[in-house]
Amino acid sequence: MSTAEETDIIIVGGGIAGAGAAFEISRSAKVVLLERESHCGYHTTGRSAASFTENYGNGVIRRIVLASRAFLTEPPAGFSDYPLLSKRGMITVARSDQLDLLHQELEAARALVPSIVAMTPAEAIARVPVLRADYLAGAYIEPHSMDIDVNGLHQGYLRGARARGARILTDAGVKAIDRQGGQWRVETPVGTLLAPRLVNAAGAWGDEIAVMAGVRPIGLLPKRRTAFNIPAPAGVDIADWPLVNDVGAEFYFKPDAGQLLVSPADATPSVPMDAYAEDIDVAIGAERLGQATTIEVQRVSRSWAGLRTFVADGSPVVGPDDEVPEFIWLVGQGGYGIKTSPALSRVCASLICGGGLPDDVTRQGVALSDLTPQRLRGAGLQKASAS
Ligand SMILES: Cc1cc2nc3c(=O)[nH]c(=O)nc-3n(C[C@H](O)[C@H](O)[C@H](O)COP(=O)(O)OP(=O)(O)OC[C@H]3O[C@@H](n4cnc5c(N)ncnc54)[C@H](O)[C@@H]3O)c2cc1C
Incomplete structure (x- = not known):
């Protein structure tokens, strides 16, 4: 890239969170995903125990897992050559x-x-x-606890995102982020990206990305x-x-x-x-x-x-920053990021498009206030709605 490339959404991080978000957001917007390593999934995503249990984590997590099961049981046609879940108990x-x-x-x-x-x-x-x-x-x-084919799920997201026009750039560690004229300007070793909105799916590095963008960290x-x-x-x-x-x-x-x-x-x-x-x-x-x-x-x-x-209450953080709404958080998945990725990716995409939580996620008893970064600001920290 010799000149700055313009897109609708920049996603930072190519683990399961960023890949799932790219898959869902690219249905309706032009996406570029930036991954620092030479392949996506090198960090936490490639190191999990590949377990799908509905009985682990706090109440919010468990409800998000329930909302993820349908996708994993029956992914979209062509998503994966093999079943994503297999019997384990x-x-x-x-x-x-x-x-x-x-x-x-x-x-x-x-x-x-x-x-x-x-x-x-x-x-x-x-x-x-x-x-x-x-x-x-x-x-x-x-x-009914299962094993998850983590690589199948991760590659399915990336392949599906590419098929919808998303660009996945590796060796593209974000070095600097500025906001000018209503656009994020993101510098990487492979070039400069411009976009009105940025999704922070950088896992353990999520607060570092926030600081780079001039956004208050949330205490990851x-x-x-x-x-x-x-x-x-x-x-x-x-x-x-x-x-x-x-x-x-x-x-x-x-x-x-x-x-x-x-x-x-x-x-x-x-x-x-x-x-x-x-x-x-x-x-x-x-x-x-x-x-x-x-x-x-x-x-x-x-x-x-x-x-x-x-983060402190053990629930993920998904949604626009309350102070800088063009900066969208998708972090804090703890030990549950693989199995929650189907529902959290859809939540992220829906919030970006100005919608609320998907109906099936709401029906499981998850509220926007369980996930929003706002709950973590200062004295406003609330307990997760269910534990
Ligand atoms: C031992 C272990 C067992 C686990 N078992 C399970 C399990 O059984 N089931 C389950 O659901 N979950 C499990 N988990 C948790 C799950 O693996 C994580 O929740 C999930 O992988 C987090 O994904 P992520 O995309 O947020 O993070 P990551 O996979 O770490 O991805 C973040 C990416 O951001 C990139 N990045 C960071 N900074 C920059 C930058 N400046 N520029 C560009 N890119 C950047 C990183 O290189 C990285 O690839 C387990 C975790 C561990 C460690």
Whole structure:
């Protein structure tokens, strides 16, 4: 690009959030998406546990997940060559000292997802025979929890956006943002972009993009989460095991391409960065796995970490900035950004077009005030409407 390129909407960030927004917004506007890395999805999007559960996160998150299920179950024709969801199931387990918490969580879970039911420890062990009888005091199962094909979803969004005329530019890290004559002027190593509106889908870097644009940051908190793969126990067929999740968020594990994916479910505050697994977090995960199961970790085949980025109330932030409405936030998806992306992308597109929340999202009980950046300003911080 030798001269500045004009477009309707600039999206900063090519993870699942930016890609989903490009897919939905490009139905009605000219979009250019800018990604700093040489390929989209290098950061948090490429590092997830690929789980679709309707029973994780606060009430707003859970309702947005419910509003996302239809798209993932039945994506538009030609979106993906393979199903985006596949059967997994999720068992939440508790030690005897966690039983009160398990009962509270089960009650809250069933209010939104009635198919979740209690299991006896023996039933849980029948599904996942490595669980220790002397560890397990209670459990419940979410039978319709699924695995998500994250790459299929991400590539489907990008391919669909391109087919609608969007341009996806990689190696295009945003270096400077100015506002002149009713346009954002965005400088990148591959050229200059001009557009009246800008969507900030920069994940952990979302506040940095705001500061560059002269917009007040909203207090994003990136938190590192670690995961690692270990070989499956010898002679055991793990393919049909559900995801096993500790009710106190101390660990989870699930089958992952023939191996086990294990996480200590850590949430260590971090600056925005290319996150990596610390040995201590892998060791903690291995120790907790060894307490709950008969698996002794001998070898870690791969370890990684990603930043899950939150605001104070744990809900995502979607919509025009209250002080600079031409700057649209799409951040704070925490540990739920893959499975919430279908509904959040539609919310973002609808708000950009001057509409309200899509009807199906409202019907799930989500209000604009649950998502707006305004709720985070100063003393006006409100609790999420449901928890
Ligand atoms: C271990 C782990 C397990 C998880 N498991 C799940 C799960 O099972 N289910 C689920 O739904 N979610 C899960 N998540 C959360 C999910 O991965 C995130 O919520 C989601 O990926 C966030 O997407 P994003 O697009 O906002 O961020 P990112 O994928 O980080 O994308 C942001 C992009 O912005 C780009 N960027 C930043 N600054 C600039 C700039 N100046 N110029 C241009 N581009 C820029 C970055 O390069 C990056 O590619 C998990 C996360 C982790 C770490």
